[in-house]
Amino acid sequence: MKTPDKRHDIMKAALELIAERGFHGAPMAMIAEKAGVSAGTIYRYFENKEALINDLNRELEGNIMKSLQTGYLREKPLRERFLHLASALCKYLLDHPVHFRFIEQYYNSPYGVNLRRERLLGKPNGDDIFRSLFEEGIKQQILKDLPLPLLFALAFGPILAMMRDHVFGFIVLNDTLMKKTLEACWDGVKR
Amino acid sequence: MKTPDKRHDIMKAALELIAERGFHGAPMAMIAEKAGVSAGTIYRYFENKEALINDLNRELEGNIMKSLQTGYLREKPLRERFLHLASALCKYLLDHPVHFRFIEQYYNSPYGVNLRRERLLGKPNGDDIFRSLFEEGIKQQILKDLPLPLLFALAFGPILAMMRDHVFGFIVLNDTLMKKTLEACWDGVKR
Protein backbone atom coordinates (compact mmCIF):
# COMPACT_ATOMS: atom_id res chain seq x y z
CA MET A 1 0.00 0.00 0.00
CA LYS A 2 1.48 3.31 -1.10
CA THR A 3 1.18 6.50 0.86
CA PRO A 4 0.86 9.45 -1.42
CA ASP A 5 0.54 11.69 1.60
CA LYS A 6 4.14 12.65 2.09
CA ARG A 7 3.33 15.61 4.26
CA HIS A 8 1.71 13.31 6.75
CA ASP A 9 4.60 10.84 6.62
CA ILE A 10 7.08 13.59 7.31
CA MET A 11 5.13 14.87 10.29
CA LYS A 12 4.79 11.38 11.72
CA ALA A 13 8.48 10.65 11.35
CA ALA A 14 9.44 13.98 12.88
CA LEU A 15 7.04 13.45 15.77
CA GLU A 16 8.47 10.07 16.65
CA LEU A 17 12.08 11.05 16.30
CA ILE A 18 11.73 14.26 18.26
CA ALA A 19 9.73 12.55 20.99
CA GLU A 20 12.38 9.93 21.40
CA ARG A 21 15.57 11.92 20.82
CA GLY A 22 14.75 15.58 21.29
CA PHE A 23 14.89 18.40 18.79
CA HIS A 24 18.62 18.20 18.40
CA GLY A 25 18.67 14.44 18.09
CA ALA A 26 16.36 14.57 15.11
CA PRO A 27 18.23 16.01 12.12
CA MET A 28 16.29 16.68 8.97
CA ALA A 29 18.17 13.94 7.12
CA MET A 30 17.06 11.39 9.69
CA ILE A 31 13.48 12.58 9.55
CA ALA A 32 13.60 12.30 5.78
CA GLU A 33 14.92 8.77 5.87
CA LYS A 34 12.34 7.63 8.40
CA ALA A 35 9.59 9.20 6.31
CA GLY A 36 10.86 7.43 3.20
CA VAL A 37 11.52 10.73 1.50
CA SER A 38 14.58 12.67 0.53
CA ALA A 39 15.94 15.53 2.55
CA GLY A 40 15.06 18.15 -0.02
CA THR A 41 11.47 17.02 -0.22
CA ILE A 42 10.74 18.13 3.31
CA TYR A 43 11.28 21.70 2.15
CA ARG A 44 8.53 21.35 -0.39
CA TYR A 45 6.07 20.92 2.47
CA PHE A 46 7.57 23.01 5.27
CA GLU A 47 9.40 26.27 5.11
CA ASN A 48 12.05 25.07 7.54
CA LYS A 49 12.52 22.91 10.61
CA GLU A 50 10.90 25.41 12.93
CA ALA A 51 7.75 25.55 10.83
CA LEU A 52 7.56 21.78 10.83
CA ILE A 53 7.82 21.72 14.60
CA ASN A 54 5.21 24.41 15.08
CA ASP A 55 2.81 22.67 12.71
CA LEU A 56 3.26 19.46 14.64
CA ASN A 57 2.47 21.14 17.90
CA ARG A 58 -0.61 22.83 16.52
CA GLU A 59 -1.92 19.52 15.27
CA LEU A 60 -1.32 17.71 18.53
CA GLU A 61 -2.90 20.45 20.59
CA GLY A 62 -5.94 20.30 18.34
CA ASN A 63 -6.26 16.56 18.81
CA ILE A 64 -6.03 16.83 22.56
CA MET A 65 -8.56 19.62 22.83
CA LYS A 66 -10.95 17.68 20.67
CA SER A 67 -10.65 14.57 22.80
CA LEU A 68 -11.14 16.58 26.00
CA GLN A 69 -14.39 18.02 24.73
CA THR A 70 -16.05 14.74 23.88
CA GLY A 71 -18.33 13.83 26.75
CA TYR A 72 -17.77 17.13 28.55
CA LEU A 73 -21.09 18.36 29.94
CA ARG A 74 -21.33 21.96 31.05
CA GLU A 75 -24.27 21.26 33.29
CA LYS A 76 -22.49 18.75 35.55
CA PRO A 77 -21.09 19.81 38.92
CA LEU A 78 -17.68 21.44 38.90
CA ARG A 79 -15.85 18.59 40.58
CA GLU A 80 -17.18 16.13 38.06
CA ARG A 81 -16.21 18.33 35.15
CA PHE A 82 -12.73 18.77 36.56
CA LEU A 83 -12.27 15.03 36.96
CA HIS A 84 -13.61 14.47 33.47
CA LEU A 85 -11.08 16.82 31.93
CA ALA A 86 -8.20 15.55 34.01
CA SER A 87 -8.89 11.92 33.31
CA ALA A 88 -9.52 12.52 29.61
CA LEU A 89 -6.16 14.27 29.49
CA CYS A 90 -4.48 11.35 31.26
CA LYS A 91 -6.11 8.83 28.98
CA TYR A 92 -5.04 10.70 25.91
CA LEU A 93 -1.46 10.98 27.09
CA LEU A 94 -1.38 7.34 28.14
CA ASP A 95 -2.63 6.30 24.73
CA HIS A 96 -0.20 8.63 22.97
CA PRO A 97 3.04 8.64 24.93
CA VAL A 98 4.83 9.88 21.87
CA HIS A 99 2.63 12.95 21.70
CA PHE A 100 3.28 13.54 25.38
CA ARG A 101 7.03 13.46 24.95
CA PHE A 102 6.87 15.81 22.00
CA ILE A 103 4.69 18.33 23.79
CA GLU A 104 6.91 18.28 26.84
CA GLN A 105 9.93 19.05 24.72
CA TYR A 106 8.04 21.75 22.92
CA TYR A 107 6.91 23.56 26.02
CA ASN A 108 10.36 23.45 27.50
CA SER A 109 11.84 25.04 24.40
CA PRO A 110 11.83 28.70 23.44
CA TYR A 111 9.01 27.97 20.96
CA GLY A 112 6.66 26.86 23.69
CA VAL A 113 7.55 29.56 26.15
CA ASN A 114 6.85 32.26 23.58
CA LEU A 115 3.58 30.62 22.62
CA ARG A 116 2.45 30.55 26.21
CA ARG A 117 3.46 34.16 26.76
CA GLU A 118 1.46 35.25 23.74
CA ARG A 119 -1.58 33.40 25.02
CA LEU A 120 -1.40 34.92 28.47
CA LEU A 121 -1.10 38.41 27.04
CA GLY A 122 -3.58 37.96 24.21
CA LYS A 123 -7.32 38.24 24.68
CA PRO A 124 -8.78 35.43 26.80
CA ASN A 125 -9.40 32.83 24.13
CA GLY A 126 -13.08 31.96 24.53
CA ASP A 127 -12.75 28.27 23.82
CA ASP A 128 -10.31 27.60 26.64
CA ILE A 129 -12.29 25.14 28.74
CA PHE A 130 -9.79 24.99 31.55
CA ARG A 131 -9.66 28.69 32.12
CA SER A 132 -13.42 29.11 32.24
CA LEU A 133 -13.87 26.09 34.49
CA PHE A 134 -11.39 27.44 37.00
CA GLU A 135 -12.71 30.97 36.88
CA GLU A 136 -16.18 29.67 37.58
CA GLY A 137 -14.88 27.58 40.48
CA ILE A 138 -13.21 30.57 42.09
CA LYS A 139 -16.30 32.73 41.71
CA GLN A 140 -18.49 30.04 43.29
CA GLN A 141 -15.99 29.65 46.13
CA ILE A 142 -15.54 25.96 45.37
CA LEU A 143 -11.89 26.36 44.46
CA LYS A 144 -9.12 28.05 46.41
CA ASP A 145 -8.81 31.74 45.70
CA LEU A 146 -5.46 31.70 43.92
CA PRO A 147 -4.23 33.21 40.66
CA LEU A 148 -5.09 31.02 37.69
CA PRO A 149 -1.51 29.96 36.93
CA LEU A 150 -1.19 28.62 40.46
CA LEU A 151 -4.40 26.63 40.19
CA PHE A 152 -3.10 25.25 36.92
CA ALA A 153 0.15 24.34 38.61
CA LEU A 154 -1.69 22.52 41.39
CA ALA A 155 -3.96 20.67 38.99
CA PHE A 156 -1.66 19.80 36.12
CA GLY A 157 1.76 19.81 37.71
CA PRO A 158 1.12 16.42 39.31
CA ILE A 159 -0.53 15.01 36.22
CA LEU A 160 2.41 15.81 34.01
CA ALA A 161 4.89 14.59 36.59
CA MET A 162 2.93 11.35 36.84
CA MET A 163 2.90 10.87 33.08
CA ARG A 164 6.62 11.51 32.94
CA ASP A 165 7.22 8.83 35.55
CA HIS A 166 5.02 6.46 33.62
CA VAL A 167 6.65 7.10 30.26
CA PHE A 168 10.12 6.64 31.70
CA GLY A 169 9.06 3.44 33.42
CA PHE A 170 9.40 4.67 37.00
CA ILE A 171 5.83 3.58 37.78
CA VAL A 172 3.20 1.44 36.11
CA LEU A 173 -0.15 3.19 36.05
CA ASN A 174 -3.53 1.53 36.22
CA ASP A 175 -7.03 2.97 36.42
CA THR A 176 -7.28 2.84 40.22
CA LEU A 177 -3.95 4.55 40.74
CA MET A 178 -4.77 7.20 38.19
CA LYS A 179 -8.17 7.87 39.69
CA LYS A 180 -6.71 8.22 43.17
CA THR A 181 -4.10 10.65 41.93
CA LEU A 182 -6.58 12.80 40.05
CA GLU A 183 -8.77 12.99 43.12
CA ALA A 184 -5.71 14.04 45.05
CA CYS A 185 -5.27 16.85 42.52
CA TRP A 186 -8.81 17.92 43.22
CA ASP A 187 -8.03 17.89 46.96
CA GLY A 188 -5.23 20.31 46.12
CA VAL A 189 -7.33 22.86 44.26
CA LYS A 190 -10.63 22.67 46.14
CA ARG A 191 -11.30 24.92 49.13
CA MET B 1 40.98 41.84 41.55
CA LYS B 2 42.16 38.78 39.70
CA THR B 3 40.44 35.41 39.81
CA PRO B 4 42.95 32.64 39.66
CA ASP B 5 40.15 30.10 39.99
CA LYS B 6 39.48 29.33 36.37
CA ARG B 7 37.63 26.14 37.08
CA HIS B 8 35.10 28.11 39.07
CA ASP B 9 34.81 30.78 36.39
CA ILE B 10 34.14 28.16 33.74
CA MET B 11 31.43 26.49 35.78
CA LYS B 12 29.76 29.80 36.52
CA ALA B 13 29.78 30.84 32.88
CA ALA B 14 28.45 27.47 31.76
CA LEU B 15 25.70 27.54 34.39
CA GLU B 16 24.45 30.94 33.34
CA LEU B 17 24.60 30.28 29.62
CA ILE B 18 22.94 26.89 29.84
CA ALA B 19 20.24 28.17 32.17
CA GLU B 20 19.42 30.95 29.77
CA ARG B 21 19.91 29.30 26.41
CA GLY B 22 19.81 25.56 26.93
CA PHE B 23 22.53 22.98 26.38
CA HIS B 24 22.59 23.51 22.67
CA GLY B 25 22.58 27.26 22.90
CA ALA B 26 25.75 27.22 24.94
CA PRO B 27 28.68 26.22 22.73
CA MET B 28 32.02 25.69 24.41
CA ALA B 29 33.48 28.70 22.63
CA MET B 30 30.80 30.92 24.17
CA ILE B 31 31.33 29.46 27.61
CA ALA B 32 35.04 30.07 27.24
CA GLU B 33 34.56 33.67 26.23
CA LYS B 34 32.19 34.40 29.09
CA ALA B 35 34.60 32.80 31.54
CA GLY B 36 37.45 34.93 30.19
CA VAL B 37 39.36 31.88 29.13
CA SER B 38 40.24 30.29 25.84
CA ALA B 39 38.33 27.36 24.41
CA GLY B 40 41.11 24.89 24.89
CA THR B 41 41.51 25.78 28.54
CA ILE B 42 38.16 24.28 29.43
CA TYR B 43 39.58 20.91 28.50
CA ARG B 44 42.30 21.28 31.07
CA TYR B 45 39.62 21.25 33.76
CA PHE B 46 36.91 19.03 32.29
CA GLU B 47 37.18 15.96 30.16
CA ASN B 48 34.45 17.16 27.81
CA LYS B 49 31.20 19.06 27.74
CA GLU B 50 29.24 16.24 29.30
CA ALA B 51 31.58 16.04 32.27
CA LEU B 52 31.29 19.77 32.79
CA ILE B 53 27.52 19.51 32.82
CA ASN B 54 27.47 16.58 35.21
CA ASP B 55 29.85 18.31 37.58
CA LEU B 56 27.64 21.37 37.56
CA ASN B 57 24.59 19.34 38.42
CA ARG B 58 26.35 17.56 41.25
CA GLU B 59 27.40 20.84 42.75
CA LEU B 60 23.94 22.40 42.55
CA GLU B 61 22.24 19.33 44.01
CA GLY B 62 24.69 19.43 46.89
CA ASN B 63 23.89 23.09 47.58
CA ILE B 64 20.18 22.47 47.57
CA MET B 65 20.34 19.46 49.84
CA LYS B 66 22.46 21.39 52.29
CA SER B 67 20.05 24.29 52.38
CA LEU B 68 17.08 21.96 52.89
CA GLN B 69 18.68 20.38 55.91
CA THR B 70 19.34 23.57 57.81
CA GLY B 71 16.55 24.01 60.32
CA TYR B 72 15.01 20.62 59.59
CA LEU B 73 13.95 18.99 62.86
CA ARG B 74 13.16 15.29 62.83
CA GLU B 75 11.08 15.55 65.97
CA LYS B 76 8.52 17.99 64.54
CA PRO B 77 5.16 16.70 63.25
CA LEU B 78 5.08 15.38 59.72
CA ARG B 79 3.06 18.21 58.25
CA GLU B 80 5.42 20.76 59.65
CA ARG B 81 8.45 18.92 58.32
CA PHE B 82 6.86 18.67 54.90
CA LEU B 83 6.11 22.37 54.82
CA HIS B 84 9.61 23.15 56.00
CA LEU B 85 11.19 21.17 53.18
CA ALA B 86 8.81 22.48 50.55
CA SER B 87 9.25 26.09 51.52
CA ALA B 88 13.01 25.77 51.88
CA LEU B 89 13.06 24.36 48.36
CA CYS B 90 10.94 27.22 47.06
CA LYS B 91 13.08 29.81 48.78
CA TYR B 92 16.23 28.31 47.35
CA LEU B 93 14.83 28.23 43.85
CA LEU B 94 13.47 31.76 44.15
CA ASP B 95 16.86 33.00 45.27
CA HIS B 96 18.64 31.07 42.53
CA PRO B 97 16.46 31.14 39.42
CA VAL B 98 19.49 30.34 37.33
CA HIS B 99 20.08 27.12 39.24
CA PHE B 100 16.43 26.24 38.79
CA ARG B 101 16.58 26.67 35.03
CA PHE B 102 19.72 24.60 34.79
CA ILE B 103 18.32 21.77 36.86
CA GLU B 104 15.11 21.71 34.84
CA GLN B 105 17.08 21.38 31.66
CA TYR B 106 19.24 18.72 33.18
CA TYR B 107 16.40 16.55 34.37
CA ASN B 108 14.66 16.78 31.03
CA SER B 109 17.77 15.63 29.24
CA PRO B 110 19.04 12.08 28.84
CA TYR B 111 21.64 12.81 31.53
CA GLY B 112 18.99 13.48 34.14
CA VAL B 113 16.72 10.64 33.17
CA ASN B 114 19.56 8.15 33.46
CA LEU B 115 20.59 9.60 36.78
CA ARG B 116 17.09 9.25 38.13
CA ARG B 117 16.79 5.70 36.84
CA GLU B 118 20.03 4.72 38.56
CA ARG B 119 18.82 6.21 41.81
CA LEU B 120 15.50 4.38 41.72
CA LEU B 121 17.19 1.07 41.03
CA GLY B 122 20.13 1.59 43.36
CA LYS B 123 19.94 0.98 47.06
CA PRO B 124 17.69 3.46 48.87
CA ASN B 125 20.19 6.22 49.54
CA GLY B 126 19.99 6.71 53.31
CA ASP B 127 20.34 10.48 53.30
CA ASP B 128 17.30 11.07 51.09
CA ILE B 129 15.15 13.13 53.42
CA PHE B 130 12.18 13.23 51.11
CA ARG B 131 11.93 9.51 50.68
CA SER B 132 12.09 8.76 54.40
CA LEU B 133 9.62 11.51 55.24
CA PHE B 134 7.07 10.15 52.79
CA GLU B 135 7.59 6.54 53.80
CA GLU B 136 7.01 7.47 57.41
CA GLY B 137 3.85 9.38 56.46
CA ILE B 138 2.42 6.39 54.64
CA LYS B 139 3.19 4.04 57.49
CA GLN B 140 1.52 6.37 59.99
CA GLN B 141 -1.50 6.70 57.71
CA ILE B 142 -1.09 10.45 57.58
CA LEU B 143 -0.39 10.47 53.84
CA LYS B 144 -2.38 8.85 51.05
CA ASP B 145 -1.38 5.28 50.35
CA LEU B 146 0.17 5.79 46.92
CA PRO B 147 3.46 4.68 45.38
CA LEU B 148 6.27 7.07 46.26
CA PRO B 149 6.70 8.48 42.76
CA LEU B 150 3.05 9.53 42.77
CA LEU B 151 3.35 11.25 46.12
CA PHE B 152 6.40 13.03 44.77
CA ALA B 153 4.42 14.06 41.72
CA LEU B 154 1.63 15.45 43.89
CA ALA B 155 3.99 17.30 46.18
CA PHE B 156 6.62 18.63 43.81
CA GLY B 157 4.81 18.77 40.49
CA PRO B 158 2.96 21.93 41.53
CA ILE B 159 6.04 23.46 43.13
CA LEU B 160 8.11 23.14 40.00
CA ALA B 161 5.25 24.32 37.80
CA MET B 162 4.88 27.33 40.06
CA MET B 163 8.57 28.15 39.90
CA ARG B 164 8.50 27.87 36.13
CA ASP B 165 5.62 30.33 35.94
CA HIS B 166 7.48 32.67 38.23
CA VAL B 167 10.77 32.50 36.35
CA PHE B 168 9.07 33.13 33.03
CA GLY B 169 7.15 36.03 34.51
CA PHE B 170 3.67 34.54 34.27
CA ILE B 171 3.05 35.22 37.96
CA VAL B 172 4.67 37.28 40.67
CA LEU B 173 5.13 35.27 43.82
CA ASN B 174 5.05 36.60 47.35
CA ASP B 175 5.21 34.86 50.71
CA THR B 176 1.45 34.59 51.18
CA LEU B 177 0.88 33.13 47.75
CA MET B 178 3.69 30.66 48.18
CA LYS B 179 2.47 29.58 51.59
CA LYS B 180 -1.04 29.01 50.30
CA THR B 181 0.22 26.96 47.41
CA LEU B 182 2.45 24.80 49.58
CA GLU B 183 -0.44 24.13 51.92
CA ALA B 184 -2.47 23.14 48.88
CA CYS B 185 0.26 20.65 48.02
CA TRP B 186 -0.11 19.22 51.48
CA ASP B 187 -3.87 18.97 50.93
CA GLY B 188 -3.04 16.90 47.89
CA VAL B 189 -0.82 14.35 49.61
CA LYS B 190 -2.45 14.09 53.03
CA ARG B 191 -5.21 11.51 53.66
Place this chain on the structure above:
DNA sequence: CGACTGTGAATGAATGTTCATTCCTTGCCA
Protein backbone atom coordinates in the same frame (compact mmCIF):
# COMPACT_ATOMS: atom_id res chain seq x y z
C1' DC C 1 72.51 38.72 41.71
C1' DG C 2 71.57 37.58 37.03
C1' DA C 3 71.46 34.37 33.26
C1' DC C 4 69.67 29.83 32.13
C1' DT C 5 66.38 26.12 31.98
C1' DG C 6 62.64 22.97 32.89
C1' DT C 7 57.67 22.76 33.63
C1' DG C 8 53.08 22.99 33.11
C1' DA C 9 49.29 26.28 32.30
C1' DA C 10 47.08 28.65 28.63
C1' DT C 11 46.21 29.74 23.96
C1' DG C 12 43.70 29.77 19.64
C1' DA C 13 44.10 28.17 14.98
C1' DA C 14 43.09 23.90 12.77
C1' DT C 15 40.44 19.60 12.29
C1' DG C 16 36.77 16.73 11.40
C1' DT C 17 31.92 16.22 12.00
C1' DT C 18 27.20 17.19 11.84
C1' DC C 19 23.62 20.02 10.43
C1' DA C 20 19.93 22.79 7.90
C1' DT C 21 19.18 24.38 3.68
C1' DT C 22 19.76 25.00 -1.43
C1' DC C 23 19.58 23.88 -6.10
C1' DC C 24 20.53 21.36 -10.19
C1' DT C 25 18.92 17.09 -12.14
C1' DT C 26 15.76 13.34 -13.09
C1' DG C 27 11.78 11.28 -14.54
C1' DC C 28 6.80 11.03 -14.45
C1' DC C 29 2.28 12.22 -16.15
C1' DA C 30 -0.95 15.01 -18.61
Place this chain on the structure above:
DNA sequence: TGGCAAGGAATGAACATTCATTCACAGTCG
Protein backbone atom coordinates in the same frame (compact mmCIF):
# COMPACT_ATOMS: atom_id res chain seq x y z
C1' DT D 1 6.55 18.27 -24.74
C1' DG D 2 5.92 21.10 -20.74
C1' DG D 3 5.45 21.43 -16.04
C1' DC D 4 6.03 19.84 -11.64
C1' DA D 5 7.16 16.69 -7.84
C1' DA D 6 11.01 14.34 -5.94
C1' DG D 7 15.67 13.24 -5.32
C1' DG D 8 20.12 13.76 -3.36
C1' DA D 9 24.66 15.74 -3.89
C1' DA D 10 26.63 20.17 -2.71
C1' DT D 11 27.15 24.12 0.34
C1' DG D 12 28.38 26.60 4.10
C1' DA D 13 27.76 27.46 8.93
C1' DA D 14 28.27 25.89 13.64
C1' DC D 15 30.26 22.79 16.78
C1' DA D 16 33.23 20.02 20.04
C1' DT D 17 37.64 18.75 20.46
C1' DT D 18 42.77 18.59 19.56
C1' DC D 19 47.44 20.04 19.46
C1' DA D 20 51.59 22.60 18.29
C1' DT D 21 53.13 26.61 20.26
C1' DT D 22 53.69 30.47 23.60
C1' DC D 23 54.33 32.20 28.07
C1' DA D 24 55.18 33.00 32.98
C1' DC D 25 57.55 31.63 36.52
C1' DA D 26 60.23 28.92 39.98
C1' DG D 27 64.34 26.77 40.81
C1' DT D 28 69.38 26.22 39.76
C1' DC D 29 73.97 27.40 39.13
C1' DG D 30 78.01 30.40 38.29
